[in-house]
Amino acid sequence: MTRYILFRLLDAIPTVFLVLTLVFIAMRILPGDPALTALGPLADQAQLAIFRERMGLNDPLWLQYLKFLWDAVHLDFGTSLINDVPVRDLIIRNLPHTAYLTIVSVLMGLTVGIPLGVLAATNRNKPADHIVRLYSLIGYAIPDFYLAAVLLVVFSLKLGWFPINGAGHGFWDGLYHIILPAMTLALLKSAFLGRLTRTSLLEVLGRDFVRTARAKGASETRVVYKHGLRNALLPLSTGIGISILATLSGAVAIELIFNRPGIGRLLIDAIHERDYPVIQAGVMMFAFFVVIVNFIMDLVYVLVDPRIRMKS
Amino acid sequence: MSKPLLEIRDLNVSFGTKDKPLCVVNDVSFSINPGEAIGVVGESGSGKSMTALSILQLVPTPPARVTGQVYFDGKDLLQLSNSELTSIRGKEIGFIFQEPMSSLNPVMTIGDQIDEAIMLHTDLSADARRVKVLELLRLVGMPDPETRIDVYPDQFSGGMRQRVVIAIAMACNPKLLIADEPTTALDVTIQAQVLDMMLDIRKQYNSAIMLITHDLGVVAEFCERVIVMYAGHILEDADINSLFASPKHPYTQGLLKSVLTLTEKQHRLYQIQGSVPPPGTIKEGCPFRPRCPVRMDRCAVEMPPMKSYGPTHVAACWATAEGVE
Numbered sequence: 001m002t003r004y005i006l007f008r009l010l011d012a013i014p015t016v017f018l019v020l021t022l023v024f025i026a027m028r029i030l031p032g033d034p035a036l037t038a039l040g041p042l043a044d045q046a047q048l049a050i051f052r053e054r055m056g057l058n059d060p061l062w063l064q065y066l067k068f069l070w071d072a073v074h075l076d077f078g079t080s081l082i083n084d085v086p087v088r089d090l091i092i093r094n095l096p097h098t099a100y101l102t103i104v105s106v107l108m109g110l111t112v113g114i115p116l117g118v119l120a121a122t123n124r125n126k127p128a129d130h131i132v133r134l135y136s137l138i139g140y141a142i143p144d145f146y147l148a149a150v151l152l153v154v155f156s157l158k159l160g161w162f163p164i165n166g167a168g169h170g171f172w173d174g175l176y177h178i179i180l181p182a183m184t185l186a187l188l189k190s191a192f193l194g195r196l197t198r199t200s201l202l203e204v205l206g207r208d209f210v211r212t213a214r215a216k217g218a219s220e221t222r223v224v225y226k227h228g229l230r231n232a233l234l235p236l237s238t239g240i241g242i243s244i245l246a247t248l249s250g251a252v253a254i255e256l257i258f259n260r261p262g263i264g265r266l267l268i269d270a271i272h273e274r275d276y277p278v279i280q281a282g283v284m285m286f287a288f289f290v291v292i293v294n295f296i297m298d299l300v301y302v303l304v305d306p307r308i309r310m311k312s
Numbered sequence: 313m314s315k316p317l318l319e320i321r322d323l324n325v326s327f328g329t330k331d332k333p334l335c336v337v338n339d340v341s342f343s344i345n346p347g348e349a350i351g352v353v354g355e356s357g358s359g360k361s362m363t364a365l366s367i368l369q370l371v372p373t374p375p376a377r378v379t380g381q382v383y384f385d386g387k388d389l390l391q392l393s394n395s396e397l398t399s400i401r402g403k404e405i406g407f408i409f410q411e412p413m414s415s416l417n418p419v420m421t422i423g424d425q426i427d428e429a430i431m432l433h434t435d436l437s438a439d440a441r442r443v444k445v446l447e448l449l450r451l452v453g454m455p456d457p458e459t460r461i462d463v464y465p466d467q468f469s470g471g472m473r474q475r476v477v478i479a480i481a482m483a484c485n486p487k488l489l490i491a492d493e494p495t496t497a498l499d500v501t502i503q504a505q506v507l508d509m510m511l512d513i514r515k516q517y518n519s520a521i522m523l524i525t526h527d528l529g530v531v532a533e534f535c536e537r538v539i540v541m542y543a544g545h546i547l548e549d550a551d552i553n554s555l556f557a558s559p560k561h562p563y564t565q566g567l568l569k570s571v572l573t574l575t576e577k578q579h580r581l582y583q584i585q586g587s588v589p590p591p592g593t594i595k596e597g598c599p600f601r602p603r604c605p606v607r608m609d610r611c612a613v614e615m616p617p618m619k620s621y622g623p624t625h626v627a628a629c630w631a632t633a634e635g636v637e
């Protein structure tokens with residue numbers, strides 16, 4: 001087991017380098033002069049020269065690449081062009097908000113989505129199933145920003161149940177502020193996860209070992225949860241991984257609409273202000289997020305499927 | 313005669329729509345006495361598995377529709393609710409399936425899967441159950457049970473998995489064991505081994521057995537009575553001696569002939585001409601008619617009723633009934 005984790009960690013290193021390299025290349029092949037892109041057409045020659053010197057753009061490309069890697073490994077992302085704060089501090093300030101939003105919305109999505117899927121699968125082609133499928137369909141069709149706006153108008157502006165913006169201070173206030181944004185993402189996730197649970201549970205419930213469990217005298221509840229769901233979790237965990245990653249694109253819209261701090265928000269602002277180092281760091285954060293989620297999902301597979309555990 | 317343990321009356325299983333049903337089991341009636349070993353034979357698709365699965369309501373409905381009565385211990389099993397059934401499944405009636413490779417839960421250890429069968433029907437403590445599981449593993453001939461008990465099924469061969477399935481079925485000492493081709497999917501070399509072991513245990517436990525098989529040799533060796541099925545119908549039901557000495561149905565005669573030619577090492581194997589009709593193709597009369605060497609006009613119109621040829625021998629054939637041999 002420990003060997004498996006170590007192996008997976010080592011496995012992630014090339015991916016991280018690939019990601020860093022891609023970010024490096026992407027930032028260099030942006031059309032036009034990076035200095036000009038960053039500072040805008042109104043910048044004069046002196047400003048551009050200072051910028052190039054500061055960003056190391058005058059060095060040969062290989063040296064730039066090595067420096068870039070060296071800095072990235074040391075989590076040194078340079079300084080924001082707009083307010084002269086180290087980018088690392090900006091990341092540290094914003095990352096927890098995005099992580100919090102992700103975790104809460106995924107938990108909410110799971111607690112709603114999985115039981116819905118079970119309900120649909122065990123009532124196949126009955127009203128409950130149709131309702132869940134309709135719910136999933138609507139969840140697929142609604143864009144996150146639209147749902148966010150609707151919920152904001154209804155629950156915050158009209159009913160006044162929830163705050164209109166910000167992230168709050170302290171645990172309880174923070175929780176109060178995150179409910180509506182997290183619910184927006186969770187509704188969409190639960191639609192996706194509900195459908196996925198239904199499909200994989202139906203597939204599992206048709207298998208021979210389920211019949212063995214019934215023949216043993218196991219109750220229907222036991223058959224569904226102990227034998228069915230446990231096996232359905234294998235394909236389901238891939239879906240959960242996908243849905244966590246989907247939070248990233250969701251977070252951009254949610255953080256903007258609910259006016260919350262976070263990496264998505266940071267990135268969008270940086271793009272507006274052409275804050276070159278922040279954009280670079282933000283993109284890297286998103287990429288690392290993907291690597292980390294994949295790593296966690298690998299661990300989840302091992303926990304769910306004893307066969308992988310035995311082999312390693 | 314003692315009261316039968318299981319009595320099936322007019323069992324019908326059909327798929328398809330209400331207007332266009334596909335009957336795969338037709339008016340099947342038979343009974344099993346306590347402790348009796350009965351063999352069910354018939355070609356692939358003759359409805360053996362569907363009959364067996366119907367007994368415990370293990371046929372998924374829908375899409376299937378099941379009608380008739382299945383009396384076990386005075387109760388009609390087809391009328392029981394799911395929760396009433398759970399106290400009979402695995403406790404009173406054990407079931408062994410055709411496909412050992414897929415019959416076990418891949419994410420549960422084999423010990424836990426056997427344990428579940430005991431836990432569901434007794435109040436034993438976890439420790440006592442573990443002792444019982446080890447005992448069962450030894451009983452089914454699992455080598456080194458102390459280490460195997462905590463292993464997952466995919467570490468086992470088909471033969472070993474089928475031993476585990478047998479242990480599950482026998483865990484609560486059932487009054488009836490239904491074994492649906494328990495060794496067909498196994499290596500020829502271990503088929504006999506597993507079968508001997510299973511039948512030996514059921515003898516020790518004094519369980520009745522309904523053994524579904526393709527192999528008349530197995531039936532001859534282990535069973536007291538045989539039921540011959542064809543296209544969802546029972547064509548003949550007789551005690552072993554009577555059936556092998558004088559089979560009454562032309563289909564049974566054909567089956568026996570093909571086995572005999574095998575054992576006598578003749579050059580050409582006897583084969584019944586033609587093949588089993590797919591369900592729904594024969595709506596009236598005897599389903600064996602198209603392949604029957606002694607068919608008569610009457611066979612096309614009316615299904616022959618069961619006629620008695622001795623105290624423990626019935627067959628359904630117009631030709632035999634009229635003395636044509």
Ligand SMILES: Nc1ncnc2c1ncn2[C@@H]1O[C@H](COP(=O)(O)OP(=O)(O)OP(=O)(O)O)[C@@H](O)[C@H]1O
Binds near residue numbers: 327361363590
């Ligand atoms: N879900 C289903 N839908 C339609 N027809 C089915 C379904 N399941 C089984 N059948 C049909 O029921 C008939 C009887 O099947 P059954 O499995 O009882 O045969 P069997 O005698 O056990 O054969 P085998 O020796 O191959 O196990 C077959 O013709 C089969 O095609």
Ligand SMILES: [Mg+2]
Binds near residue numbers: 360361362410492
């Ligand atoms: Mg079968």
